[in-house]
Amino acid sequence: MNLGISGRRVLIVGGSKGLGGQISECFNNEGCNVTIIARRAEYLERLEQRIGGDKNNNTFISADLLQPGEPEKVINSLVKKFGGYDIVVHNLGGALGVKDIFSSADEWLDVWKFNVGISIEINNILIPIMVRNGWGRVIHMSSISSTIGEPSVHEFGGAIPYAASKAYINSYVQGIGRELASKNVLVNAVLPGAIKSEGKYWDKMTLNNPKLVEKFISRHSSIGRLAEPEEIASLVVFFASERAAYAAGSLVPIDGGRF
Secondary structure, eight states, X not given: OOOSOTTOEXXXXXXXXXXXHHHHHHHHHTTOEEEXXXXXXXXXXXXXXXXXXXXXXXXXXXXXXXXXXXXXXXXXXXXXXXXXXXXXXXXXXXXXXXXXXXXXXXXXXXXXXXXIIHHHHHHHHHHHHHHHHTOEEEEEEOOTHHHHOOOTTSTXXXXXXXXXXXXXXHHHXXXXXXXXXXXXXXXXXXXXXXXXXXXXXXXXXXXXXXXXHHHHHHHHBSSSSOBOHHHHHHHHHHHTSGGGTTOXXXXXXXXXXXX
8 A cells, every 4th residue: 555655754752662653664665754862872772773874864852851851852843954854753751650640730730741742842843844844743652551541550440540541542642633634634642552672661571471471461451462563553554644634633542442
């Protein structure tokens, strides 16, 4: 299937390993010019060896976007160099270890910034360029936990501040997705379930506590297994393509029939 995005310039935030690395690789395979931002330089170097650097028109940026002013600084430097991006994928996020529902408001805000605030800062710079160009795709990685809460006392993990931040993303995507649709800038979100993604919770549990993983799958997965990163990445790339030109402000679960 021709996705119609060969030659498009793509920014992937949090794209060096696991699901993010797979998303980066999929866009590279579609002939896109990919810029990846991630914190850990060693993971970026490993990805560069896999998909190629300058010769493939790919760029790798090591930056800690949680630092004040860093998102604006990094994105403005990239805009100065490239002029903007056609496609942006926001894959940055996590619980930051904040699971107690009585955590301080500042801790809740730290989780919000990691999962939401950084993305908004980036969008506020890049989306106006897309509007001027008359074409753009923005895909946010939300989570199925945004719809079910995922209590922190749950034996399979869970973090309410994280789930709440992803619920915020859902509302944000629906709102700006509808606002921007008429300008051919399409904003959507993918809501994955349990993924066996390198270094993340379920990957670690597969190694350290396989019985817990088996219990989770038997109780909560209609499909009977964890997701592989490439299964999620393929959907992300599709939503960035011309084949998904009628999707605007959509929230799309891909959770193996979570129950």
